[in-house]
Each structure stands twice: as C-alpha cells, then as structure tokens.
Amino acid sequence: MDNFSILSKTINGIVIFMPKGYVNDLGAENLEHACEEFLSKEMKKVVINFSEIQYINSIGASIFTGIVQKIAEHDGMLCFTNMKKVHSDVFEMLGITRHVKVFKEEKDAVNFLKESD
Amino acid sequence: MVEKRDITRLIFSISSLADLGQEVTSTKSFNERMKTALYVITGMFSVPKAALLLYNSNQQRLELLTHKGFKDTTWSNIHVTAKHIKSFSKNEPYNLSKVKTNSFYNPNTEALEKFHTKTFIPLFAKDEFVGAICLGKRLSRPSYLRSEKNVLKVVANQIAITLHNSSLFRRLTNKVNENKKLYENMRHIYNDTIKAFAAAIDAKDVYTKNHSFRVAKYAVAIAMELGWKEKDVEAIYVAGLLHDIGKITIDRGVINKGEDLSVAELNEIKRHPQISYDILSKINFPWKDLVHFVKHHHERIDGRGYPDSLQGEELSDGVKILAIADAFDAMTTDRPYRKKLSLTEALHEVKKCLGTQFDSRISNVFFRVLQKEIKGETKEAQILPHLDKGFDPKVITTLLETITAELSA
Known part of the structure; x- marks a missing residue:
C-alpha cells in the first residue's frame, strides 16, 4: 500500500485521476472507491492517467475491470491516457480497452470529453 | 503460428498464477487471502462481478465467503445436495446458460442470478466438495477459450486446496478448544473431589x-x-x-x-x-x-x-x-x-x-x-x-x- 497513491483533479466537471506506483494489491481499491464517490456526485466523465503507474498485476486488472463496470452502470465515460505498451497490451487482451477510450496524452482525453457534451 | 496476443495472455496467466500462489500462502487473514484470490481470478479473466462461496455441509448449502462488484450482499443461499455434488465435475467451469434445465440450476435460479453467475465452478479438494466460484459476465468475450478453461481449472484447484486446508485447520482448532473445555471441566471435577476429601479429613x-x-x-x-x-x-x-x-x-x-x-x-x-x-x-x-x-x-x-x-x-x-x-x-x-x-x-x-x-x-x-x-x-x-x-x-x-x-x- 505504501507503493500506491492517487492524485486527482477536476477540469470542467471531468475527473482526472493520476494513480502512482504499484497497482498490485487490494490497497489500490481506493481508486475504485474514489471513482464511485465522483459517480455518486454525478461526475461521470473520468480520465485515468497511467503515466506514474509502475506495475499492474491481475489484482490491479481486477480493480480496473471494476471501474469500467461501475462507469458503464452509471452511463459514464472513461478514458485511459499515457499507457505504457505493456499495460495497453494486457488491457487489450483482457478486453478492457473495448469499453474505454484510449488516448496518448491526458489533454487529448480531456478535449474529447469536453466535446462529447 | 503463435500470435503476439497469445504470448501476452500466456505471460499474464503465468504471472497471475504466481500472484495467486503468493496470496494464498501469505500471512494475511483467511478472509483477506480469499478476497485477494478472487481478485486475481477476476483480473485474469476481466470479470467485474464474482463471488467465492464456502460449502456448509451441515446445512447443505453454499454460503458467501467473499465477493467482488456487488453492493447488495444479502444473499440467498445456494442449496447443494449430495446428488448435485455427485453430478459436478471437479473444478470444471460450467457455462450456466447450457445447464439451465438441470436439477441444480432450477431450485437455485434466483440465487445464481443474484450473483450474476454466467460461469459456475464447483471446488473440490481431493474428493471433498468445499465451495464454488460464481463468475459474472466478462468484459471480453462471453465464453472461455479451452486454454482459459484449463487455467481456470488450475486456479480453482489451488483455491479449493486453500479452502480445504483452512477448513481442516478450523476443525482442528475447534477440536483443540473442545478438548481444552473438557480438560477444564475435568480439572474442576478433580479439584472439587480433592476439596471434598479435604472436608472429609477435617470433619x-x-x-x-x-x-x-x-x-x-x-x-x-x-x-x-x-x-x-x-x-x-x-x-x-x-x-x-x-x-x-x-x-x-x-x-x-x-x-x-x-x-x-x-x-x-x-x-x-x-x-x-x-x-x-x-x-x-x-x-x-x-x-x-x-x-x-x-x-x-x-x-x-x-x-x-x-x-x-x-x-x-x-x-x-x-x-x-x-x-x-x-x-x-x-x-x-x-x-x-x-x-x-x-x-x-x-x-x-x-x-x-x-x-x-x-x-x-x-x-x-x-x-x-x-x-x-x-x-x-x-x-x-x-x-x-x-x-x-x-x-x-x-x-x-x-x-x-x-x-x-x-x-x-
């Protein structure tokens, strides 16, 4: 848990998360809980910036799977940005990227979500 | 020819099995170990909703041990008779849509649907039925490839052994506590007998x-x-x-x-x-x-x-x-x-x-x-x-x- 932390900010009603470190244990569930909290406030446009994520294992994949599901249940929109190839390959293989928009840069995702109104 | 995606899947599966092995043998509490094990499975197969159930042989039912993705946890129990257990293939994933008419599914439809169950895996350690995993809909394809089923079977086997060992440990602990109580009772009787002797001497x-x-x-x-x-x-x-x-x-x-x-x-x-x-x-x-x-x-x-x-x-x-x-x-x-x-x-x-x-x-x-x-x-x-x-x-x-x-x- 010491190896994982989350920074978040909002731009024009868009929630941007920047998780940092290792997404490899139940401590990373905090990201899912943070998403739920914004969803409960009707903030349904979410960006997750992967640039500071070092490692994702199956437990981490499970947590992202949960986030995808929750945003879908709230008819929200989810974007992933700044993904390392190793992460995008795994997420593609798991079918997670079918349910999210993937962008190279955070600003691209923010622009996309702004325009989606 | 092996595709790049197959290699990614293979590496991810091996790495996930290693995660699972590490988690089930960790020093965390039993419930935490089981929750983490369930997260490993749901991560491996991109399943947002799943539950791990423990078999209560006295009540002949499966009881919720841990889950992922549900808010409402006021579960109905899943009833499993000896006949059902006999019909299960050990640690084999069942696609529930294909067994909707069988004697296990029919009486448990409501509970299985509450679990959003698409895939049901009966867990066996040796020949003993110890629990089950209910997996909901996947984010990727709905069905499992043959290779994925094989991995699921390995995972199920490992979780079954952990449940079995934990159950053995619990039974042993209960027996030890029972014996401790018996010993204490014997000691009381013994002390009372000695006191009675002392009273007889003094009388x-x-x-x-x-x-x-x-x-x-x-x-x-x-x-x-x-x-x-x-x-x-x-x-x-x-x-x-x-x-x-x-x-x-x-x-x-x-x-x-x-x-x-x-x-x-x-x-x-x-x-x-x-x-x-x-x-x-x-x-x-x-x-x-x-x-x-x-x-x-x-x-x-x-x-x-x-x-x-x-x-x-x-x-x-x-x-x-x-x-x-x-x-x-x-x-x-x-x-x-x-x-x-x-x-x-x-x-x-x-x-x-x-x-x-x-x-x-x-x-x-x-x-x-x-x-x-x-x-x-x-x-x-x-x-x-x-x-x-x-x-x-x-x-x-x-x-x-x-x-x-x-x-x-």
Missing part, C-alpha cells in the same frame, strides 16, 4: 474444621512469594488439602482426645503422615513431589520430626513450606489440649522454633508474605482472611519487621 477432627483448606492457602502464599511455577504451586496446594488424609484411618476418639494421650495413642497419631503417603502414592498425580511433601510435613529441621527423622537440607522446600503452614494454623486455632494463640504469640512461637522445628529461610518468606498482606501489597490475601481480626496491624508489622531484620542480619 474427623472437631477442632480442625477447614484446617486443610487453610494450610493449602498458606502454603500457596509462601510458594508464590518464593516465585514457584504455577504447576508447582498447584502441587503444594493439593498437598495442603490432602496432607492429613491418613487421619481418616485413625480412631476419632484418639484424634479428639486432646491431653493425656498414651504412648500407643501418640504413636498411632504419628502414623498419619506415613498413612497419607501410602494412600496418595496409589494415585498417579501430575506432581511427583506431592506425596513427599505430605509424608514429611511433620519432619523438623533438627531431625526430631517423624516419620523418617530427616533433617536440614534433606527436607525439600515443599516440605518446609507445608511444615510451617500446618504448624502455624495449629497454633492459631483452638485445639483439644489448649486455646489458640494470638497472632503475636504465634509469631513469637515460630521465631522461637527457627532452626529447630522450622527452616529460617522459608519462615522469613512466610513473615514477608504476612507483612505484605497486612500492608495490602498482595493481589489477594491468602493468610490474613483466616486469622482473628483482633490484632493491631502496627504492632504485628513492627514485630514482623524486627524478626525479618534479625533473620536478614
């Missing part, structure tokens, strides 16, 4: 009501002050309760006669430690020294005691403790041949007999305990409650301080 002598009980208490107080281990303290306690058991065989008239005992009668009374020993040595006590404490509680430091005229260091601490505890209670209670001594008189008497009847070191400990009890420095007083309340604590404390100072000099 024989009209003057010595509760004598054995008090001797036991005094002996415990001294042994504890000496820092004896709990088991040894217990030995001296039981020795105190039973030290006069030999009196049971001596004529009541002789015991209660008091003065003017003939030599033959005196010798008869003096036989009681040996008779106590003969009776108690037939019992397999957990304390090997107990019978010796009892046999020699009338021995003296100067060798003029009975039955074996032991002296000095031939006497163990247990014997010395019992000797002073017994004599002190005799001094402070009425006897057929004299009135009881006051506490001051009794302490002077003990002091007078140091080095002849009583051991100085053990007597000093006895004085120290009494001092502590008078000052309220002990958790529970063992001696004081049984003495007459008419003494002046200041006078006794001064007397005890003087005696202990002399002994320490």
Whole structure:
C-alpha cells in the first residue's frame, strides 16, 4: 500500500485521476472507491492517467475491470491516457480497452470529453 | 503460428498464477487471502462481478465467503445436495446458460442470478466438495477459450486446496478448544473431589474444621512469594488439602482426645503422615513431589520430626513450606489440649522454633508474605482472611519487621 497513491483533479466537471506506483494489491481499491464517490456526485466523465503507474498485476486488472463496470452502470465515460505498451497490451487482451477510450496524452482525453457534451 | 496476443495472455496467466500462489500462502487473514484470490481470478479473466462461496455441509448449502462488484450482499443461499455434488465435475467451469434445465440450476435460479453467475465452478479438494466460484459476465468475450478453461481449472484447484486446508485447520482448532473445555471441566471435577476429601479429613477432627483448606492457602502464599511455577504451586496446594488424609484411618476418639494421650495413642497419631503417603502414592498425580511433601510435613529441621527423622537440607522446600503452614494454623486455632494463640504469640512461637522445628529461610518468606498482606501489597490475601481480626496491624508489622531484620542480619 505504501507503493500506491492517487492524485486527482477536476477540469470542467471531468475527473482526472493520476494513480502512482504499484497497482498490485487490494490497497489500490481506493481508486475504485474514489471513482464511485465522483459517480455518486454525478461526475461521470473520468480520465485515468497511467503515466506514474509502475506495475499492474491481475489484482490491479481486477480493480480496473471494476471501474469500467461501475462507469458503464452509471452511463459514464472513461478514458485511459499515457499507457505504457505493456499495460495497453494486457488491457487489450483482457478486453478492457473495448469499453474505454484510449488516448496518448491526458489533454487529448480531456478535449474529447469536453466535446462529447 | 503463435500470435503476439497469445504470448501476452500466456505471460499474464503465468504471472497471475504466481500472484495467486503468493496470496494464498501469505500471512494475511483467511478472509483477506480469499478476497485477494478472487481478485486475481477476476483480473485474469476481466470479470467485474464474482463471488467465492464456502460449502456448509451441515446445512447443505453454499454460503458467501467473499465477493467482488456487488453492493447488495444479502444473499440467498445456494442449496447443494449430495446428488448435485455427485453430478459436478471437479473444478470444471460450467457455462450456466447450457445447464439451465438441470436439477441444480432450477431450485437455485434466483440465487445464481443474484450473483450474476454466467460461469459456475464447483471446488473440490481431493474428493471433498468445499465451495464454488460464481463468475459474472466478462468484459471480453462471453465464453472461455479451452486454454482459459484449463487455467481456470488450475486456479480453482489451488483455491479449493486453500479452502480445504483452512477448513481442516478450523476443525482442528475447534477440536483443540473442545478438548481444552473438557480438560477444564475435568480439572474442576478433580479439584472439587480433592476439596471434598479435604472436608472429609477435617470433619474427623472437631477442632480442625477447614484446617486443610487453610494450610493449602498458606502454603500457596509462601510458594508464590518464593516465585514457584504455577504447576508447582498447584502441587503444594493439593498437598495442603490432602496432607492429613491418613487421619481418616485413625480412631476419632484418639484424634479428639486432646491431653493425656498414651504412648500407643501418640504413636498411632504419628502414623498419619506415613498413612497419607501410602494412600496418595496409589494415585498417579501430575506432581511427583506431592506425596513427599505430605509424608514429611511433620519432619523438623533438627531431625526430631517423624516419620523418617530427616533433617536440614534433606527436607525439600515443599516440605518446609507445608511444615510451617500446618504448624502455624495449629497454633492459631483452638485445639483439644489448649486455646489458640494470638497472632503475636504465634509469631513469637515460630521465631522461637527457627532452626529447630522450622527452616529460617522459608519462615522469613512466610513473615514477608504476612507483612505484605497486612500492608495490602498482595493481589489477594491468602493468610490474613483466616486469622482473628483482633490484632493491631502496627504492632504485628513492627514485630514482623524486627524478626525479618534479625533473620536478614
């Protein structure tokens, strides 16, 4: 848990998360809980910036799977940005990227979500 | 030709199996280990909703152990009969849409749907049904590839073994606790029986009501002050309760006669430690020294005691403790041949007999305990409650301080 932390900010009603470190244990569930909290406030446009994520294992994949599901249940929109190839390959293989928009840069995702109104 | 995605899948599967192995063998609590194991599976196969269920064989039902992705956890139970278990393939994933007409699915439709179950995996460790995994809809393709099914089977097998081991451990712990309770009950019965014996011994002598009980208490107080281990303290306690058991065989008239005992009668009374020993040595006590404490509680430091005229260091601490505890209670209670001594008189008497009847070191400990009890420095007083309340604590404390100072000099 010491190896994982989350920074978040909002731009024009868009929630941007920047998780940092290792997404490899139940401590990373905090990201899912943070998403739920914004969803409960009707903030349904979410960006997750992967640039500071070092490692994702199956437990981490499970947590992202949960986030995808929750945003879908709230008819929200989810974007992933700044993904390392190793992460995008795994997420593609798991079918997670079918349910999210993937962008190279955070600003691209923010622009996309702004325009989606 | 192997596709890049297949290699990614293979590496991810191997890495996830390693995660699973690490998690199920970690030092985390059982529930946390099982939750993490379920997260490994849901991550491996991108399943947002899943549940891990434990089989309750008494109730013949699956009960929720942990879950992922549900808010409402007021679950219905899934009923599993012996017939169902027989029909399950061990650790094989079932696509529920293909078995909707079978005897397991029909009565459990509501519960399985609450779990959003698309895939049901019955968990078996060896031949024992231990639980099940319910997997919801995947984010990727709805069905599982053959290779994925194989991985699921490996994962299921590992979780089943963990559940089984945990269940064995729980059963073992329950058995240990059960045995502990039985042991405690036996100990109570045992202690009550010994106390009953002590009461029977004391009932024989009209003057010595509760004598054995008090001797036991005094002996415990001294042994504890000496820092004896709990088991040894217990030995001296039981020795105190039973030290006069030999009196049971001596004529009541002789015991209660008091003065003017003939030599033959005196010798008869003096036989009681040996008779106590003969009776108690037939019992397999957990304390090997107990019978010796009892046999020699009338021995003296100067060798003029009975039955074996032991002296000095031939006497163990247990014997010395019992000797002073017994004599002190005799001094402070009425006897057929004299009135009881006051506490001051009794302490002077003990002091007078140091080095002849009583051991100085053990007597000093006895004085120290009494001092502590008078000052309220002990958790529970063992001696004081049984003495007459008419003494002046200041006078006794001064007397005890003087005696202990002399002994320490």
